[in-house]
Amino acid sequence: MSALTVKDVTKSFGAQPVLRGVDLEVASGALAAVLGPSGCGKTTLLRVVAGFEQPDSGSVTVGGRQVTGPGRAVAPERRRVAVVPQEGALFPHLTVAENVAFGLPRRARRGARVGELLELVGLAGYGDRMPSQLSGGQQQRVAVARALAPAPDVVLLDEPFSALDAALRAAVRADVRAALHAAGATAVLVTHDQEEALSTADVVAVMRDGVVVQSGLPQDVYRYPKDVDVARFVGEAVVIPATVRDGVVWTPLGHLPLTQTAADGMGTVVLRPEQVHLVDPADGLPARVVDTYFYGHDASVRLEVHCPGEVRLPVVCRTQGELPEEQAVGVRIVGPVTWFPEGTAAA
Numbered sequence: 001m002s003a004l005t006v007k008d009v010t011k012s013f014g015a016q017p018v019l020r021g022v023d024l025e026v027a028s029g030a031l032a033a034v035l036g037p038s039g040c041g042k043t044t045l046l047r048v049v050a051g052f053e054q055p056d057s058g059s060v061t062v063g064g065r066q067v068t069g070p071g072r073a074v075a076p077e078r079r080r081v082a083v084v085p086q087e088g089a090l091f092p093h094l095t096v097a098e099n100v101a102f103g104l105p106r107r108a109r110r111g112a113r114v115g116e117l118l119e120l121v122g123l124a125g126y127g128d129r130m131p132s133q134l135s136g137g138q139q140q141r142v143a144v145a146r147a148l149a150p151a152p153d154v155v156l157l158d159e160p161f162s163a164l165d166a167a168l169r170a171a172v173r174a175d176v177r178a179a180l181h182a183a184g185a186t187a188v189l190v191t192h193d194q195e196e197a198l199s200t201a202d203v204v205a206v207m208r209d210g211v212v213v214q215s216g217l218p219q220d221v222y223r224y225p226k227d228v229d230v231a232r233f234v235g236e237a238v239v240i241p242a243t244v245r246d247g248v249v250w251t252p253l254g255h256l257p258l259t260q261t262a263a264d265g266m267g268t269v270v271l272r273p274e275q276v277h278l279v280d281p282a283d284g285l286p287a288r289v290v291d292t293y294f295y296g297h298d299a300s301v302r303l304e305v306h307c308p309g310e311v312r313l314p315v316v317c318r319t320q321g322e323l324p325e326e327q328a329v330g331v332r333i334v335g336p337v338t339w340f341p342e343g344t345a346a347a
């Protein structure tokens, strides 16, 4: 069953259309990421779901009850929707326990629930501290505990990790995800960080220019992007001109297997850097190293492949360490590539 359904929601600010028919469905208990570039309308969508903003048209259903629709606007506090803002926004003059209890009905504030929630977010024993005595990551966990306190139907998280430094972000992300799952909560996480969306969410909805252009499992969105823009947005993409003849795709890198069947015509194929394997120069297409970007866990190496017919093609691969510039290598493409016929492949 779906805990949240957004149907054809539109919203303009003055003459500027910001949401242009958003559809989104989140299954009960799932963590969905809404992923999109800055300004595509993510926060506005969240505000519409929370009830802070009334859309021009469309509907929002939470836990089977329509909360926004034609002639219908349930007040934010009556929606059973909780919001975790970018920076926790804890009450500075209340203790951690009091902050969490704030989300509970008055009669439940003295019971065991606050302790359970703090344990859920890994902060058992922190109840008497003041927010100023906590790290940024701990404050975000308290904000999540407070949001979960009234057992809302849906928790909305607006870029909740963006203020944390890189090392802390991954750990807090994992803990928050575990806490949401342990609580059985349905959640929507808004982010412009593709790695965060792919690694944290059960489903990813990619948003662009006020619409959800593709949603699905993180693996599917990454492997089978709907167009070249989505491919580029959810990860590094190698984009190559191609032609399909008799159902077979031809590229400057040779004949490559496709993820789907294709009608004859011109277009492009997209593959991922991890599909570009380095082999002995004698065993693959000849290439030379242009430069390397070192990321610690791996490195991204830009190559120029020397294809038949004097064609020079830029591709990217992943390696464990740097390679010297100008080094001669061989290249082999492994696994199927995604085909976009001309006209569908937004550049």
Ligand SMILES: Nc1ncnc2c1ncn2[C@@H]1O[C@H](COP(=O)(O)OP(=O)(O)OP(=O)(O)O)[C@@H](O)[C@H]1O
Binding pocket: 013, 018, 036, 037, 038, 039, 040, 041, 042, 043, 044, 045, 192
């Ligand atoms: N209250 C408002 N009045 C006028 N324009 C607004 C208002 N709220 C948002 N906008 C505009 O709507 C557009 C989308 O904003 P929104 O905050 O939803 O995008 P976003 O995808 O969340 O971006 P970011 O990742 O930068 O937060 C922006 O151009 C923004 O300036």
